[in-house]
Amino acid sequence: MKSTTLLAIGAGILALGACNKSPTEQAAENVESNYSNAAENLEANTSNAASAIEANGENAASDVKAAGENQAAEIKNEGKEKANAIRNQGNATSNSH
Secondary structure, eight states, X not given: OOHHHHHHHHHHHHHHHGGGSOHHHHHXXXXXXXXXXXXXXXXXHXXXXXXXXXXXXXXXXXXXXXXXXXHHHHHHHHHHHHHHHHHHHHHHHHHHO
């Protein structure tokens, strides 16, 4: 059941039970209910914020990892190009003799 449904049911039960209560008891229950609702909203908001922070962290980590992989690939390619250039120079020197 969703929490809003539970809250609605709880409010209905409180309303029925309030019929036999003094105004002071009813006021106290209303205050308690309001604080309980505020606490539930706070828990939901912090849970949502935590999920967003976690997702942002995962995305940032993926970006950093991808950047590192790209830089490593560039370094490897530069090394291969230099090795090929040296090989080609050697071959050119051998062929000119």
